[in-house]
Amino acid sequence: MVFNQRFTVALVAWIVALVAVLLACVAAFVTPGLGAARIVAVAIAAATFAGLWRHVTRTNRTVARFLEALKFGDTALQFDAQGGAGFDELGGALNEALARFRAGQDRIAGELRYLDALVDDMPVAVLIVDAEGHVTLANKSARRLFTSEHGTLAEDFAVYGATFARRLANASQGEELLILNIASRPQRMLVRAATLERLGQRTRAISVQPIQGTLDAVEMAAQTDLVRVLTHEILNSLTPVTSLAATAADLLGDPDLSADPRVGDARIAVETLARRAQGLSNFIEAYRAVAQTPHLKRQSFAARPWADELARIFAARMPEVALAVEVSPAQLALDADPDLLAQVVINLMQNAGQAMQATEGPRLALRLRGDGQGTVIEVEDNGPGVPESLRQDVFLPFFTTRPTGTGVGLNLARQIVIAHGGAIDVSDAAGGGALFRIVL
Missing domain, CATH: 3.30.565.10 (Histidine kinase-like ATPase, C-terminal domain)
Structure with a gap:
């Protein structure tokens, strides 16, 4: 509003000045003997017209420069905040607009850098398959996981597994458990696929999460729990057998019973049972080491x-x-x-x-x-x-x-x-x- 008022006042002043100069020119031409005055009057009239033209077109030039700066993303452009006639307010407003635009660009660029770093440092490998079927390793985890020689097409990844290559090639979504040949050994991986839109192009994001270590840890935990329960229950049942067998062997060793040969045979059998039961107890105690989780001192x-x-x-x-x-x-x-x-x-x-x-x-x-x-x-x-x-x-x-x-x-x-x-x-x-x- 202030720019409009000051611009209009200056425009009126230029028009009034031009009219006055033109009247002076007419007067100089109709009055005989004023040759030099005519030349001066024409020069002043030309200068006044140029000033009026510059004043009228200055806004267009300024706005055109502003739009061109937006078009090419040149947010470093600065407009003259001086000159009067409202152009100082116009220049300041355009500079402020470019500053806000530049701040928005900086925020967007910072957010993109953050998202890029987040994806790049994810512990899950991410692969991108574009509309033409080209495969790109999108983060560090993917580059560390897929280190064998391969190309950029889905079939080139068959070195890690034919099923995995087919999953890259087709448009299936969802998740599944696959076995991939990584570092010359088979490893179980959780593979997820999703379809995304990127700059008007349909792409697919494939995430590959190694879970072999997790499955191994779960398996070992279940195994140790099973061994712990089995050894506990077997020992609970075997302990009274061992004790009773030893007691029976002592009773059968009484000299008063030695006359009966059947008692001697029974004593030998019970002593054998006691020894085997004790040996089995020692055997199971030794196996309890399997149920003990190793304590690491790295x-x-x-x-x-x-x-x-x-x-x-x-x-x-x-x-x-x-x-x-x-x-x-x-x-x-x-x-x-x-x-x-x-x-x-x-x-x-x-x-x-x-x-x-x-x-x-x-x-x-x-x-x-x-x-x-x-x-x-x-x-x-x-x-x-x-x-x-x-x-x-x-x-x-x-x-x-x-x-x-x-x-x-x-x-x-x-x-x-x-x-x-x-x-x-x-x-x-x-x-x-x-x-x-x-x-x-």
Whole structure:
């Protein structure tokens, strides 16, 4: 409103001035002998007309510059807030409008940066499939998870699983549990798919959440609870049997009853029962270790001295087995409980040594390496290997293929590895034999 009033007043003043100058020009031309005055009058009239034209078109030029700045997003443009005739108010208003627009842009850009950082740092891998079927790894978790060589099309991801590649290619939505081949081992993943609109284009967002570790932890918790209940109930039932058998053996040992040969036979039978019952009690007590959750004391320690110490322990026990130790890189450090992890590795090495007793030229390799996502520990032998049908069973409690085995070692090893947040599996070694791999 102030701009309109001041602009109108200035416009009227310019028009009045132009009229006055034009009248002066007419007077100069009709009056003889005023040649120089005519020239001056024409010059003044031209200057006055130019000033009026500039005053009239200045608003259009200012508004045009403002609109052009909005069009190209040039919020750094500044308008002259001086000059009078209301243009100072107009310049100030336009500068304020650009400042608010710039502040809005900054807020939007900050929000976009926040959302980008939020998606990029999510612990769940996110993949985007555009309308043409091109797949993009949208965050760090996806880039860490899908590290194998692959292209940008859905079929290129078949290296992780044919079913997963088909899910990327089709337009199905919802969630399902898939097994993907990640880091050379099968892992269960929860895969979710949703359709989104982006800049007028229909895209699909695929989230892949590793749940193998969670499932392993739940499985181990259920297993330990089952073992704890079973051992408790068996011991409760076995304790009175052991006690009564021992009492009966003492009673039957009375010299007054020794004359009857049947009593002697009964005493031997009861004593055998008492011994076996006591042995079974001791056996079950030993198995209670399986139901104890390992308590970790994590620390960072150098891998090479730790591995060399394990090699010396194994060499003292089984000097006939050739052992090779590899640590890569040489400065590799582990973040784990050194004692519990050593128990796991020694158990694997000892099992491998026992499995190679009938192998000519037994060889064992202990390898530790960092792969950017964690630490991999491998124990590889050239023995008979583990049949594929038994590779899941060997980690179950009380399962053993050796006549003198207890079936505790590998199950306890798995508990310790899972307590570290890792995984353990077994596969065929490259040259035959078994390859146990721990991924921390």
